[in-house]
Amino acid sequence: MISQDLNDTITKTGPGTPAGEVMRRYWQPAALADELEGKRPVVPVRLLGEDLVLFRDEEGKLGLIGRRCPHRGVDLCYGRLEDNGLRCPFHGWHFNREGQCVEQPGEPEGSRMHENIRTAAYPVVEKNGIIFAYMGPGEPPAFPDFDCFRAPDTHVFAFKGLWECNWLQALEVGIDPAHASFLHRFLQDEDPADSYGKQFRDKAANTEIPMTQLLREYPRPEISVEDTEFGMRIIALRHLDDGRTHVRVTNQIFPEAITIPMSREMIITQWHVPIDDENCYWYSMFTSYGEPVNKALMREQRLKEHRLPDYAPLKNARNNWGYNPDEQARETYTGMGLDINVHDQWAVESMGRIQDRTEEHLGKTDTAIIRYRRKLRAAIAALGEGKEEELPMRGGVDPATIHGPAANDTLCSDGDWQRAYTEGDAARRAACTGWDATID
Numbered sequence: 247m248i249s250q251d252l253n254d255t256i257t258k259t260g261p262g263t264p265a266g267e268v269m270r271r272y273w274q275p276a277a278l279a280d281e282l283e284g285k286r287p288v289v290p291v292r293l294l295g296e297d298l299v300l301f302r303d304e305e306g307k308l309g310l311i312g313r314r315c316p317h318r319g320v321d322l323c324y325g326r327l328e329d330n331g332l333r334c335p336f337h338g339w340h341f342n343r344e345g346q347c348v349e350q351p352g353e354p355e356g357s358r359m360h361e362n363i364r365t366a367a368y369p370v371v372e373k374n375g376i377i378f379a380y381m382g383p384g385e386p387p388a389f390p391d392f393d394c395f396r397a398p399d400t401h402v403f404a405f406k407g408l409w410e411c412n413w414l415q416a417l418e419v420g421i422d423p424a425h426a427s428f429l430h431r432f433l434q435d436e437d438p439a440d441s442y443g444k445q446f447r448d449k450a451a452n453t454e455i456p457m458t459q460l461l462r463e464y465p466r467p468e469i470s471v472e473d474t475e476f477g478m479r480i481i482a483l484r485h486l487d488d489g490r491t492h493v494r495v496t497n498q499i500f501p502e503a504i505t506i507p508m509s510r511e512m513i514i515t516q517w518h519v520p521i522d523d524e525n526c527y528w529y530s531m532f533t534s535y536g537e538p539v540n541k542a543l544m545r546e547q548r549l550k551e552h553r554l555p556d557y558a559p560l561k562n563a564r565n566n567w568g569y570n571p572d573e574q575a576r577e578t579y580t581g582m583g584l585d586i587n588v589h590d591q592w593a594v595e596s597m598g599r600i601q602d603r604t605e606e607h608l609g610k611t612d613t614a615i616i617r618y619r620r621k622l623r624a625a626i627a628a629l630g631e632g633k634e635e636e637l638p639m640r641g642g643v644d645p646a647t648i649h650g651p652a653a654n655d656t657l658c659s660d661g662d663w664q665r666a667y668t669e670g671d672a673a674r675r676a677a678c679t680g681w682d683a684t685i686d
Contacts, residue, residue, distance in 0.1 A: 247603065247604055247605065247606060247607065248603045248604065248606075249604065250604055252603075252623075253600070253601075253602070253603045253604065255623075255626065256414060256619060256622055256623065256626075257412050257413075257414050257523065257600050257601075258523050259294050259295060259413065259520040259523065260294065260295030260296075260522065260523065261294070261295060261296065264626040264629070264630065265622065265626060266294055266295070266520075267382075267626075267629055268501055268622070268625045268626055268629055268637065269294060269381075269501050269502070269520070270294065270380075270381045270382035270383075271382045271387070271629070271634065271637060271640060272380075272382075272387070272500075272501055272639075273371070273378040273379070273380050273386065273387070273389065274293060274294065274378060274379055274380070274381065274517070274519055275376050275377070275378055275379075275406070275517050275519050275527070275529035276291050276293055276298075276300060276310060276370065276377050276378060276379040277289055277291055277300050277376075277377045278375060278376060278377070278404055278405070278406055278529075279372055279375050279376065279377055279404070280375070280404075281300075281555070282300070282301075282302050282377075286327060287301060287302035287327070288300070288301040288323060288325070288327055288332070289301075289323070289555075290313060290323045291310065291313075291379075292521045292522060293379065293381070293519065293520070293521065294381060294520050294522075295520070295521075295522045295523065296312075296366065296381070297312070297313040297314065298310055298311065298312060298313050298366065298368070298379075299311060299312075299313045299322050299323045299325070299332065300370070300377065301327060301332060303327070303330040303331065303343065304327075304328075304329075304330055305330055307330070307343060308343070308370040308371075308372065308377060309331070309332075309342070309343030309344075309367070309370070310367065310368045310369075310370045310379050311332070311341055311343070311344075311345040311365050311366060311367045311368075312345065312365035312366035312367070314365075315334045315336065315339060315365070316339075316347070316363055316364070316365050317334065317336065317337055317339050317363075318336060318337075320334060320335075320336045322334060322341070322365075325341075330342065330343070331343065331348065333349075337350070337351075337352045338350070338351040338352055339351075339360070339363070341365060343367065344364075344367050345364050345365040345366055345367025346363075346364050346367075347360040347361075347363035347364065347365075348360060350363075368380060368381050369386050371386075371389075373389065373394075373395050374394060374395065374397070374399055374402040374404060374531060375399070375402060375403070375404030375531070376404045376529055376531065387639065387640065387645055388644065388645045388646040389645060389646070390476060390499075390639065390645040390646065390648040390649075391645075391646055391647065391648060391649050392499075392505070392515065392648070392649070392650065392651065393513065393515075393533050393649075393650060393683060394505075394513075394515040394531035394533045396681070396682075396683070397533050397534070397680075397681050397683070398680070398681050400538040400539070400680065401533060401534045401535075401538055401539055401680050401681055402531050402532065402533050402534070402539060403531070403532040403539040403541045403544045403545070404529070404530065404531050404532075405529075405530055405532075405544070405545065405548050405557075406527045406528060406529045406530065406557050407527065407528050407548075407551075407552055407557050407558075407559055407587060407591075408521075408525065408526075408527055408552075408556060408557050408558040408559065409525070409526050409527070409528060409559075409591055409594060409595060410524070410525055410562070410563065410595050410599065411524070411525070411526065411594045411595045411597065411598070411599055411600070411601075412520075412523060412524060412526065412599060412600040412601065413502055413518045413519065413520040413526040414502075414518075414601075415594045415597050415600075415601045416518040416526050416528060416590075416594050417498075417502050417504070417518040417618075418594075418615050418618070419590050419593055419594050420496075420498075420504040420506065420516065420518070420590075421478070421480055421496070421498050421504060421614040421615060421618055422611070422612065422614065422615060423467050423469050423480060423482035423494065423496065423611070423614070424465075424466075424467055424469065424482075424611035425593070426461050427461045427462065427464070427465035427466075427467070428465065428579055429579065429580060429586075429589045429590070429593060430458075430461065430579070430586045430589055431458075431461065431462050431578065431579035432458040432462070432577070432578055432579075432584075433462075433576060433577055433578060433579070434576075434577055457655075460484065460486075460492060464484040464485070464486065464492070466484075467482040467483060467484050467494075467611070468482070468483040468484075468485070469481065469482050469483075469610075469611055469613055469614065470483075470613070471613055471614050471617045473617075473621075474497070474651070475638070475639065475643055475648050476497070476499050476500060476638065476639055476648050476651055477497065477498040477499045477500035477618075477621070477638055478497065478498040478500075478614065478617060478618065478621070479495060479496075479497055479651070480495070480496045480497065480498065480614045481493065481494075481495055481663065481667075482494045482495075482496075483663060489659065490657050490658065490659045491657065491658050491659075491661065491663060492655065492656075492657055493655065493656050493657065493658055493663040493666055493667050493670075494507065494654075494655040495507075495652060495653055495654055495655070495667050496653055497650075497651040497652075497653055498614065498618055499515070499651065500621065500625070500637075500638035500639065501622065501625070501638075502517055502518045502519065502520075503515060503516060503517040503518070504516050504518075505650075505651050505653045506653050507653045507654050507655050508532065510654075510655075510674070511534055511535055511536040511537075512532055512533065512534050512535070512536075512539075513532075513533050513535075513653045513654075514530050514531070514532055514533075515530070515531045515533065516528055516529065516530040516531075517529045517530075523599075523600060524599035524600060525599075527557070532544065534680070535674050535675065535677070535678040535680075535683055536677075536678070536680070537680070538680060551585050551587065551588065559587070559588065559591060561582065561583070561588050561591070562591075562595070563595055563596075567582045567588055567591065567592040567595075568582050568583050568588065569581050569582055570582075580592065621638070624636075625637050625638070649685045650671075650685065652667070652668075652671040654667065654670050654671050654674065656669075656670035
């Protein structure tokens, strides 16, 4: 259990909050590139408690500026997209990509008032289907040399989904290896040949065992955590009856992302991005080491569970997340369908908009959650003392030199999980022909 003050400190991310100031030192997903498709590439963005508007101008360049016109506060999402900026329909004030007002056509001839009028503006960069924003002071940091950024567009599929809860509980479900044996338990195993685009449907490592079966039959993983330059490496060992050990390595990328194996061919890099303190989006990059990603199929699969334009899940608290007691008796542990995103969504949303951690009781399997909270608190303290260089991937560390991070599942028979995991990752990279996945 923790105090209410500490819970507030590590969950709230609006302007001026301790955790919010940490997050503003990192690139944050702001929108999918798909959202700017169409005749008028202008979309509202609410990010870290700030209301913004994202647009692509006539030159194809991106701008992310304050949503409220500094004149009388009307919504610039309805602005006229012209002259490489947004023009407010109320009085014609025009703003460029940097948030500078460059024209006030209703003011007296020769007026220079516009020179002193600015709205918020943040740098934005497009990476393999996701548009990232930097909302902190100074120059933005370099992007890490992660696989999801290195791979060509053909091998990465990006999507997002809305969860009606605080970002921290959304992240914490992703660094909890034990929950997969229960929350994602399938009472009947699907044919792994039909697994494309689905998590936990492949065969486990180089076995004939469906991953769903392995998780179900070995529910007590041995979990350890290692600190890394990017955040944390989380190792879950499941010791099989035949003497072998299944090794599953996932990663926490500071401040609010994870990288996990989806299948032997694909990994997921997923950010849990605060919209505000009570809502978040997960943004995922699915990166393939094999064939180019079948984006049409993966998008079709996910749009069966989400609505546009807000990417809200069709199953939610208002319809009990699709809960079916008959299904729970025969097919799945939750009774909430076969999409594990819905399982995670129920877990994190049913806690409440902001989990009351003054009432929680963490166990030994929560070691990664405990370590992460300490890391976040340390970053908050360092920034409060003006020691920004002590934050992960800041200061003396060049993010562009950070590779991977490796996320895979493999088997070892001699207890040397480090060797098995390292060799498994190297073999997958060596077999990648669609792009250069090797790491020196």
